[in-house]
Amino acid sequence: MNFKSDNVTGAAPEILAALTRANTGTLPSYGEDEITKRVGEKLKDIFETDLAAFPVATGSAANSLALAELTPPWGAVYCHPLSHIHTDECGAPEFFTHGAKLAPIDGPAGKFSAGTLAATLKGAGTGVVHHVQPAAVSVSQVTEAGTIYSLDELKAIAAVAHGAGLAVHMDGARFANALVALGCRPADMTWRAGIDVLSFGATKNGALAAEAVIFFDKKRAANFAFRRKRGGHLFSKMRFLSAQLDAYLDGDLWLKNARHANAMAAILADGLARLPGVGMTYPAQANEVFPSLPEPMIRGLEAAGFGFYRWSGQTVRLVTAYNTAEADARAFVAKAAELARAAAAD
Amino acid sequence: MNFKSDNVTGAAPEILAALTRANTGTLPSYGEDEITKRVGEKLKDIFETDLAAFPVATGSAANSLALAELTPPWGAVYCHPLSHIHTDECGAPEFFTHGAKLAPIDGPAGKFSAGTLAATLKGAGTGVVHHVQPAAVSVSQVTEAGTIYSLDELKAIAAVAHGAGLAVHMDGARFANALVALGCRPADMTWRAGIDVLSFGATKNGALAAEAVIFFDKKRAANFAFRRKRGGHLFSKMRFLSAQLDAYLDGDLWLKNARHANAMAAILADGLARLPGVGMTYPAQANEVFPSLPEPMIRGLEAAGFGFYRWSGQTVRLVTAYNTAEADARAFVAKAAELARAAAAD
């Protein structure tokens, strides 16, 4: 009954099993093995294009290494003020980019618009030596507010970015959750919309620790291998990183897991939204729910043993995962309803 | 029959099994879980002292993050020219230390001496603003030449270093192999000898991807948690990193594995040393053997399907692992003997 994050869960059994399968004999180290190659091929199929994919173990590594390929140290990376890269990675992007500036662009519900980006770029001082130089845009899909950019929104942002010579990165820590919510093809939500580089997350959706940085324009990846090694993120026994991704992509496990997490979030959101005194701070579009709850309800839920984070004021954050039990989600709603009734009776 | 490295192997079954055991229910993320705490306690027992231990996934991360705590950006880190940090990590230490200088100190068989270190420090310009400032010493135990520092050698180096105000780091990627070779206690080979920080390797000795950075003086670790996070090396599902270390340390698995690897190397070294035309470039003291072989023998072994690296000139490197089959080691020696006989018959 822990809704604190999708990283408090363990790993999907299919992925654990793949580790054991990968544990056979000697294999070339540092990514020259067959499993790593197979993951690359699977990703090409899934994204319907040639690409360069690099497994790493954490989302912060994926994001920071990706951004380091897109911006010089004197560059600006535009992102939402709530974005994980800006607020939750202890400055990892600044570390890997050697000091680039994350320039926040605000907007409602965790998203910024192409229009705001365009207005910001107009005053950014491109080419003027006194100012950091616009270099990249990073969008989070799912956002930190649990919302999702529509394909049209992504396309509009990418068009503005590309028009000004900026590269576009997507932080896809919850890529699968966004994808199944939009019901589109992976290519539609990425390179066809103008995404140049994707942090393709698997950890939150059932892996132990596995992400892939995917470059849809392979030329942009020229130095990535050096950066990854230099960052201490090149695994010697790469097979165990790749095997997680291999199983994750196998038989649509990744999509199945994400659909389940999203469905559990919908149970929470639908159930809570009906209760008196409960609002939705952000629309629940994937596997995160941000209800605004009366203080006694928050305390009652905590007392009942439910785990979750307070987000801001009366808003709490509930996150569901690939293995959240439907009974747990329903129990949360039931307890909240009970507390609402008790409050009404006072 | 692949002797290329101890990272071409998979993982010990005991460690794989621990991952499955760790996959139960929700657990706090980012290292606040019980498994991580248990690993810390086990390490305190094993090293017979209080300490601060931080799991990371790669040896380059362990070394670089450790060194970054020991040197300012304008510092010098003294190490052997063959050391992994100097030659095999694509500048990771320079990246994490923000540009400190690795200052090589030469010496035979992969080891430098306290005397050479002292002489170097005398001319280093301590306190003079034009020069990088001596900050740390890094010793590799096992060295890149497969040799081992004696406890007296370590103590002498640490005494010189501490006398000049430098911290001492040990790259223990093959720590267990050195330990069982010396037959001493972990404390003797580390803090009792003057080691301040240890990269405690497990990956090469049976883990999938797990190391621990161990600070014997916890005050030195003040900023480590921020550096690890900022480097993208803090795992959200830390349980899976810690579970590897937990199993590694359980029931002396780590020592058993190392003893086996060393024994296999001894079979190779003893068998090869007896053959005509074969010399030992470095003494084989742990799980690496560096024989100098006649060119036709090298080619013959390669043709027979044995995997190994050419080190330099006629010297090749053979590495054994926790799971090297005795039959494979003996087959290698037998083939070499056969090739030696054939050559003699010519």
Added chain:
Amino acid sequence: MNFKSDNVTGAAPEILAALTRANTGTLPSYGEDEITKRVGEKLKDIFETDLAAFPVATGSAANSLALAELTPPWGAVYCHPLSHIHTDECGAPEFFTHGAKLAPIDGPAGKFSAGTLAATLKGAGTGVVHHVQPAAVSVSQVTEAGTIYSLDELKAIAAVAHGAGLAVHMDGARFANALVALGCRPADMTWRAGIDVLSFGATKNGALAAEAVIFFDKKRAANFAFRRKRGGHLFSKMRFLSAQLDAYLDGDLWLKNARHANAMAAILADGLARLPGVGMTYPAQANEVFPSLPEPMIRGLEAAGFGFYRWSGQTVRLVTAYNTAEADARAFVAKAAELARAAAAD
């Protein structure tokens, strides 16, 4: 008739003359000379305290080197969104701090308040490994909006900062202009108000290229000499940098120069404020004036050969210097008045 900046001017004749005086015989290099020592002593007298002072040649160097002593790479430096360090130094602070984050705190007229700082720090995640850590506050005195913090405002900000363990930096590129405007003692506007480190500017007020970084707590300066050298900012013929500061501080030249510049700005501000259609975007408190002018007046002034920058919308920036001719200031006002009359006559 160029009001673009106080750096379009040359140097005060007294300072140029000092360079020739300093050009006698051989002197120890790299700051071991008598002139540099004398500047240190003068600054101690002027600031009525012991201090450590380091000459450098540019304001960006002064600010960035100072901040690098105050924040770790994973630190946050709070500053106004308009501040020079945030917007006009191409990321120099990020470079010298190895990637610290400049965290803007907004407020009217180029100033932020102690209250806003306190509220920001409350939510900053101190001690939480996922977030950059609050490390320093930087105030600009004069601000980029030409305004001045009162002594009480400075004290309140420093109290909040120190209460949370943060150091306080003052960007004093126009320190003298603020000082004579407040009419207080240098100590009052700095260490007595809680300023820990000061970028003491001279270039904009009559030097060729000379600033001093002043630490009121010498312990904070422990590594500054190494940082300055490593940044390429330690002059071999330091006498020529110090001689500028020496002359600048001699016989109150610095205060005389600043008083003149401020007086010229007052002529502009007073004259313009009286004209119809003219507003003051920020109060003119030192040597910068930010009037909002009707578009035809802007164009008319440009056509008449007056140099100035458009700030934003109808607001322009006029900067006066130590040697601005009173006739030029009056000519500007007269032309503006003529244009205002012409507009009224239309």
Added chain:
Amino acid sequence: MNFKSDNVTGAAPEILAALTRANTGTLPSYGEDEITKRVGEKLKDIFETDLAAFPVATGSAANSLALAELTPPWGAVYCHPLSHIHTDECGAPEFFTHGAKLAPIDGPAGKFSAGTLAATLKGAGTGVVHHVQPAAVSVSQVTEAGTIYSLDELKAIAAVAHGAGLAVHMDGARFANALVALGCRPADMTWRAGIDVLSFGATKNGALAAEAVIFFDKKRAANFAFRRKRGGHLFSKMRFLSAQLDAYLDGDLWLKNARHANAMAAILADGLARLPGVGMTYPAQANEVFPSLPEPMIRGLEAAGFGFYRWSGQTVRLVTAYNTAEADARAFVAKAAELARAAAAD
């Protein structure tokens, strides 16, 4: 009678006078002024080619900013172990390059050979992700040993470097001294020999603090302006930096100054070489002399008030400058001769 360095002197009167001449009226700041443009044109004439020139104030800034344009953070810069960039800049190149590795290549008398460079590059692991990547070569002309590369030696080094895809930098802190010693054209000693980027020194040869970074291939300079600004090395009142270079290049002042310094060094070298017990550790080819002197002679010269540095063992370093008095040079030789006679008489 101070032969410690060519930076213990002041500035040439012609250069000081130019500062006063430059102090007329307002001029665009940050290098958009006419004086800066004129320096660029003069350099094109002198080097007989199109080029991009950037004034900076110190040699460390010039070298480090230049190298930062030539190597990625994971690059290796090959240089002599005695080179200034490797030993005397407190790691400035590592700072500006974000951690590139300076890889020393040894050779006699401060010079390394094309052959040694080629052998080193062969084993450097180009393209292998574990190793830093060969990126640039830096030669010092004059070297730190006071010697000079011949044009053929430079060409051979550049040919090896370019053949392997490396850029070639020349640290020309004493460029003029080398040029007049070789008696060749500036173009011959630079781009015609294969030099891509030059740190063109003026400070040691009569300027107050002025160097220029010169790119013979302008495309390589694409980011230099951002790096210079970000490093705090873009002067707002650039006229005063450029005016020094302008006067330095005027009427061959730079060559005249260098010829004088070299002639004074020749007086020292020729006079000392004739004395019994005196050897020359390196051949004196420019304005530095490295004689090996008997200990009593060293002490006697020190007692007589002559200033110089002990280099190593019995070798001392004597440096002459553009304004060294011939009488001082002759007095040094005479005193040494007197001490030699006294020693012989004992």
